[in-house]
Amino acid sequence: MKALVYDGVETLGYREVPDAVPAAGEHLIRVVAVGICGSDMHAYLGHDARRPAPLILGHEAAGVVTGGPLDGRRVTVNPLVTCMECAACKAGRENLCPERQIISMAPRQGAFAQYIAMPERNLVAVPEGVPMAKAALAEPLAVSWHSVRLGLEALHAGMERRALVIGGGAIGLGCALALRAMGVQEVEIAEPNAARRAFLVARCGQLAVEAGNGAYPLVVDAVGYAATRSAASALAAPGGVIVHVGLGEDTGGLDVRRMTLQEITFIGTYTYTAQDFRSTSEAIFDGRLGPLDWAEERPLAQGSAAFQDLRAGRVAAPKIVLDPWGDSA
16 A cells, blocks of 8 residues: 655655554554644654654544445544553543554554554544545544533633634634534634634634734643743633643743632643544534635645645645545555
């Protein structure tokens, strides 16, 4: 099968690799659409020790089951594989499983390939009529759904339901969409890139600003750099909530003194629970997250160029989705 392989810092090779082989209890999936995630970019830049070269990256996948009792079923893929036996898994908090693995992270190969193999419990059926490029957004949007759900649960009942999302990439946009789906109507996205900001307004119908201004009951940092954490801790209202979902860099930025004196809650969020993934998929299928027509689609064979364009800031769209079977493949 053909795959896009991370061979080293800023180096991707498109070539033949051994076919994916399902283990017991797994199904072979013909990948039809797979998104490029920020974590893929971190690996590409050599910033993720959990993703050593050579490795097939990519974990935002949708496709069609090939062979077996589910042959022909259209599915979107929850890439988080957990033990299902620990206390976290039994409590429905699978994302905290100590044995968790995610495809595209050693030792599991990712979905920048024509085929992957996954357990049946990680597959969510996609209705006919839902484009696979849209179904592949279930994974990043589930990250957003999970983070927003936790933030709203932590927000004091007496506080106004109003939010600022820092970062206008796919996760940030997904947070804004999830907030509205959960009843929060006043949502701003702070995005410094002018081209992306214009795209968010014109194509995604969002209120996008260069930077937040004022005090917000809920602030979502979908970037995760020291500068964005500094902004979040300055812009959160007294008694408010900061949800931190970005993984840009590890340390710096938080004004702990202000957060302490103003009783600002800080929540770190990671991926999603299995229920969050299913809930997000349902919201995609029934239209609660909008048309989701803002992803840019390219063939997997052009994946290396897509990474270069993202690295150079030449992409206005919040997401690039790759097709392993495109014309240039």
